[in-house]
Amino acid sequence: MGTENSLRIGRVQFGGVTQPVSLDFLPEVVLGDYVLVHVGFAISRIDAEEAELTYRALQQMGMLEGELPGGEPETAGERL
Secondary structure, three states: EEOOOOEEEEEEOOOOOEEEEEEEOOOOOOOOEEEEOOOOOOEEEEOOOHHHHHHHHHOOOOOOOOOOOOOOOOOOOOOO
16 A cells, blocks of 8 residues: 555455555555445445455356456455
């Protein structure tokens, strides 16, 4: 985690892809937390079980198709 132009930035990993996201809405998150991300902003901190359930629900609805490169991630959710 770091700052960029006074914004708190973290890197999240999802589906084997690592992306920077703004953590300004969630000052309490720390390395290893799972977060929900919308348009580049972490909007909610969730536990590992909720991350797994959310991932499986998105997968069942077909909402991950075209979003992830190649295979599925080893763990669900987006993790700092």
